[in-house]
Amino acid sequence: DGGITQSPKYLFRKEGQNVTLSCEQNLNHDAMYWYRQDPGQGLRLIYYSQIVNDFQKGDIAEGYSVSREKKESFPLTVTSAQKNPTAFYLCASSIGYSEQETQYFGPGTRLLVL
Amino acid sequence: QKEVEQNSGPLSVPEGAIASLNCTYSDRGSQSFFWYRQYSGKSPELIMFIYSNGDKEDGRFTAQLNKASQYVSLLIRDSQPSDSATYLCAVGRGSTLGRLYFGRGTQLTVWP
Numbered sequence: 136d137g138g139i140t141q142s143p144k145y146l147f148r149k150e151g152q153n154v155t156l157s158c159e160q161n162l163n164h165d166a167m168y169w170y171r172q173d174p175g176q177g178l179r180l181i182y183y184s185q186i187v188n189d190f191q192k193g194d195i196a197e198g199y200s201v202s203r204e205k206k207e208s209f210p211l212t213v214t215s216a217q218k219n220p221t222a223f224y225l226c227a228s229s230i231g232y233s234e235q236e237t238q239y240f241g242p243g244t245r246l247l248v249l
Numbered sequence: 250q251k252e253v254e255q256n257s258g259p260l261s262v263p264e265g266a267i268a269s270l271n272c273t274y275s276d277r278g279s280q281s282f283f284w285y286r287q288y289s290g291k292s293p294e295l296i297m298f299i300y301s302n303g304d305k306e307d308g309r310f311t312a313q314l315n316k317a318s319q320y321v322s323l324l325i326r327d328s329q330p331s332d333s334a335t336y337l338c339a340v341g342r343g344s345t346l347g348r349l350y351f352g353r354g355t356q357l358t359v360w361p
Binding site: 177178193 | 281292
């Protein structure tokens with residue numbers, strides 16, 4: 136089955152700790168995205184990547200880092216610099232990166248701070 | 250002014266009624282428009298997209314686009330309790346390829 140997988144489903148972070156959220160897709164999509172969703176809020180773009188080994192900051196990149204070493208993988212690291220990381224994190228992908236490309240979402244990771 | 254604005258609701262309609270969800274956007278250069286449905290605790294799923302002015306129908310759903318007024322709407326006919334969810338409007342701009350700008354969503358409740 137083709138799709139986007141995210142792991143873990145729930146993640147707990149201690150103060151001062153870096154954590155990494157996994158996102159994998161087997162759709163052969165070129166573009167991948169990371170969003171953050173807070174309760175009652177829309178989706179805010181953290182980082183996006185249009186091709187392998189290239190990525191751009193979104194609107195709220197501070198305290199986050201990404202890599203795109205493989206086409207199918209786009210992991211997100213939430214660093215200790217992110218002071219309010221509790222949120223629902225969504226990974227998405229699209230075939231290409233034109234303005235008409237539909238983005239498809241993974242199931243999400245819920246990050247909680249201990 | 251926010252890029253994409255939606256009424257947060259909640260919008261409540263009886264089963265069988267038409268639900269109308271509205272979205273306005275600020276950038277006249279916007280080219281593509283998407284409606285996603287998000288059930289509580291789940292990720293968004295695509296309902297439909299529209300690129301050209303006018304109406305686009307898919308089953309019980311109709312998207313309406315008016316670029317002159319910078320307005321896009323989603324009509325849900327014969328609403329069902331299973332349609333109860335948050336509906337997200339997303340807009341793509343030609344100047345920022347690949348990026349979508351999302352509204353905060355409208356919460357819809359369909360009561361039996």
